[in-house]
Amino acid sequence: MSYTVKMLVVCAGLFPLWPWGASAGEIRFSRSSQWRAWSAPEGTIAISPDGRVSPVFIRKSINAALNADQFSVLGDFGDGEERLGGIRGAGTNLRMAGLILDGDEETFWTPAVGAALDDWWVEVDLGRAVSATEVAVKFARSGNPFSMFQVFVSTGEEAVYFGSGLKKYSLLAETTRPNTRYELTYPLLPQDVKLSGRGELTFRQFVRFVLFRALRTAENPRLAEIEVSALGDNIVLDSEQRGGGALIAPAGGDESEPPTFASDIIDGNYNTGWNSLGNFVGDPKRWGWVNIDLGTLFWVDHVRIITSFEFTGKRNVPVFGYKLFASDGTRSSGAGAGEFIDFDDLVWEEIAELEANPAPERFIFEEHLTPRKVRYLFWSNRNQRRTGVSTVREIQAFGEGFIPGVTLTSGLIDLGGAKNLTAIHWSGETPPATRLVVRTRTGNELGEKLHYFDKEGNEYTEKAWNKLPPFKREKEPTVELIPGAGWSPWSLPYEYSGARFQSPSPRSYAQIQVELISDDPQRAPTLSSVALEFTDPAAExxxxxxxxxxxxxxxxxxxxxxxxxxxxxxxxxxxxxxxxxxxxxxxxxxxxxxxxxxxxxxxxxxxxxxxxxxxxxxxxxxxxxxxxxxxxxxxxxxxxxxxxxxxxxxxxxxxxxxxxxxxxxxxxxxxSSRGLQTPTIDPAVITPNGDGRNEQLTVCFALVGLEASRQLRAAVYDLGGRLVARLRDQSGSSGEYALLWDGRDGAGNMVPPGVYLFRLSIDSDEPTRAFTRLVGVAY
Missing domain, CATH: 2.60.40.740 (Immunoglobulin-like)
Structure with missing residues (x-):
């Protein structure tokens, strides 16, 4: 069978040798078009027109309506369709409705001439449910405000029953007299649940849809903007697109069963959720838990857990207790090497706990944290009050600052045959508390990985693809080129630009990886160029x-x-x-x-x-x-x-x-030979009287076999154990050393004649750790 070669992911693409053409013997990446061919977790890097790459800034206090068209929800009303955010509908003049989401207060939507009052409405879909704080309605000053109107909000929950296709709306605002103002702001209630006079439970802070409806006709009314102020960018969204996702506990807490993927609590869709079974104590890995991989590191200072009291008329059991853990991805000493990252594989920090949820029970939980780097969130339902299933609609996380750790990886670089790679160069900006970490790997062989798609671009396993009707699937699988046998692991980080190439060479293919790292939320590194130098090899x-x-x-x-x-x-x-x-x-x-x-x-x-x-x-x-x-x-x-x-x-x-x-x-x-080797001391007695003979003590020794630096201490004591002079107290690594003592104490005064104790020691687990010898001083 012949295959259609289509490079699906960046690392599948082959960067040929000569098109870069900066100079003979060099491959250089510096243009925005070249950086776009590198891979990084989706939505984590920004590439400027002049070819600079930097991490994306995660925001607080956003207008969630401005980027609604960047989000979508799949099958939110049971029909399996994917809907992009933006304008969901308008009773009239639909072609102009998008202007109320463009951030321009001079553009506007207005009802068509002659349209009936019942058609004077427009509906906004934010593309995902957001934690909102207020809704603002703005009218264009080139016309008039709407005189009488209503503003409704909705979580997206379906009314009556699941699959009805009807949204459950709550009234947020209604004019009671003719309006003349051009800008009105309506705060959303701070509490998560409000019991109205009609007995309806209204979730005011969780909003996906906004409906504007006129109650009275007016002359030349112009709606300029509908703004939805939200807590910030919810970094849990798009976790799957970044290579992460959510894993939930196996049914019944059976640890012999693998965990399952659960997109329903990170998809921004209130109509989906996860039924979490509680009623346990002890091991956090049993029963109702979810492990969320954000796909890369983020600064996190706020986590929200959204549960529901009622959904389509049915009551749910509250969450009566939970624990929340966070990890920056540091692996534990006993970490496994399986496909899934288990709780035991990571170093976790407990960042929040709910011990009780007394009546009236809460259904939305807020955890405010000290800003920290987070890659994984682990939430366990510790419902010890009574057995029951609590429905978690969404877990959200927020922070502010540049993404602290982004990995950018080149495609497979075709060197045009075996080349001797000699050096690597890079340029960029690294403000204080930021750095660029560069690694490489090389190989001589390529492998193939097959991908199977239907006509709409959805990917399947080979088994599932073969079960599709022929008219629904692509005729042939797509081939992805990947590193083959014998590729080297990623090198250690290069210490500086221009350093000698570390990966095995000569080789026919190479790959480069750059990490953009920051320890300050308000600072980020910028990468401008990376270049490989090469020559023809001296030998194959x-x-x-x-x-x-x-x-x-x-x-x-x-x-x-x-x-x-x-x-x-x-x-x-x-x-x-x-x-x-x-x-x-x-x-x-x-x-x-x-x-x-x-x-x-x-x-x-x-x-x-x-x-x-x-x-x-x-x-x-x-x-x-x-x-x-x-x-x-x-x-x-x-x-x-x-x-x-x-x-x-x-x-x-x-x-x-x-x-x-x-x-x-x-x-x-x-x-048996590792540690402190026996020192030599010369002379055994010093006579520091200025005649040039035996003026100082010389101690020569070696540290052997130390895998890392250790604290090295050398001092002279009197026979009563009192410190006379400290010769060294700092770290040392394997190698030869020489210490000198001129017979003076710590204050610089000559010591009295007599016998003294010289002691040398290292902080180490090696067999030989200390040495003591008597030395003399005479005049």
Missing amino acids: QIVAEIVPRVATPGQMEEFSYFIRPSFGSGTRGFDQILIRVPTDPVFRGLKLDHEEIDPVAVRAAADSLVVTLPTAVQSAQVNFATQVFLNATLFEGFVRRSAEPDSWQQIDPGDASPDALGDDLRVFLPA
Whole structure:
């Protein structure tokens, strides 16, 4: 079968080599059209016309009518149709009705000439139910206000019964005398439920529809705007489009069953909901819980839980208790690797609790929080008062500030064959408390992933797609190109722009990932460009291994570094080898194709050894000596043509010689030798009298095998245990150290002659942690 190749998601697209054309040997991304081909969670980045990328700003106190057309609800009245927000209907002059949502107070809707009074109405659909605070009605000053009118609001709840298609409206405002004002504002009641004289329960803060209806004709009436002030951007909406969503507890709290997806409480539709079963204590993972993945990090300071007392005439059981947890996505130590992120997989913070809900019971719950970064929300129904099902209509979350963590990923970059990637550059702005984090990965093979669609663009599993009638499905699946076998994991973050390329190279394909991170809600980084530098490879592949694989810590050790290149068409060979070493190396010899030979030049530095070869070779062996202080020290290697200074090609670990075992470039230390190595002290007695002999104490020692920095303390005490002088109290990592003491105390005064105690220690779990020695002072 032949497949139609259609790049559905950004990472499926292949960025070809030459069209970027900034200069030979460079691929650059800097234009807005290029950034739009990168992938990011939907709605999280803004791209300026001049090609700058920044996180979106999440707002408080919005007019929810202005962007109503950006939201839609699927099947809100049981008909399965998706409806975009905006104007739901108008009794007359429908073509002008959209002008009341454009933010322009000079444009307007007015009834058509001759239209009957019964047709003088217009209905607004916000596209989602919002937490509203007030509704404003504005009239254009180029005409007259409507004289007598009513304003209704609705959650979207259907009247009479579910599926009736009739909305249940509540009267918000009604003029009692002719109006002459051009702007009127109607606050929504702060409480969640109001019992009116007719016994109707009205949810005033949760609004999706607004209906304006004239009660009396007027001359030249012009409605300019209907505004709905809301708490802010509800960041729970569009969680699924960002790659997140909501998972709910399996029926009956059976943990052996997988959780199920539940869009009904994050879809902005009051007609859908989740029936949450309570009546338990203890484990928050049992019974009625929902785990919401927002799809990316947001600043959150306000969460609302919307339940219903009554729906289409039926009463619901209140929520009598709950717990609310938040997580920024930090994984717990025992996190699993499954498809679903379980409660136990994340580090959670309990941010709110409802212990009781006494009569008259509440049905809308507000939780105001200190602003924090949140990726996941976990809500558990802890209904211990009585057994029953509580219907949760929506869970909303709000905050203010730039999205604190957005990941932007390039498509698969086709390098036009194997290329030696040498460096990565980027530019942008990073105000205080912000940063750009850049990673890469590479590979040589591509895989395929098939996607199955119907004629309307809805995606199905292969099994479900095959069950569709042929006239409803696309003739062929769509092929997405994805990283294939052998791709490297994402690299560690690059420390600076222009850094050496870290992912395996040479390779035929590459991918770039940039995180835009902020720790301040009011500040955000901006990304302007990213560029990869490359050259033609010196060899198709170069592998190396080192022997011995285990070294004595802190001692000069003899090593052999075996190198085997594989050449092919288009490769140009190399004449220099660079080996990264932990300490100053000593060159011992060179073998080319198993024969000892003198190098053209050798350059030894504190962290590297560079050997220049007289000729191209099929194999090489570099012998040198150095000291190892850190377990699993990596001896990275590179080769290049000396005539091209920026052409260093990375050496991969592999089988380079039958004389070496291990196929690796790491050297290990015995576990028993890690920690503080025995210091040397010279002289044992100092005579700081100014004659130039034995004036100061020198302590030399090494820290070995420390995976991270540890606090290092060195001090001199008198024999009574009193501190005389502090020589060091700061962090230290694996390596060699030297400390000096000139016989003075902490105040700078010469100490009396006598015997003193020198003590050296590190904060570590390694076997050797402290050292103590008597030293003398004489004059």
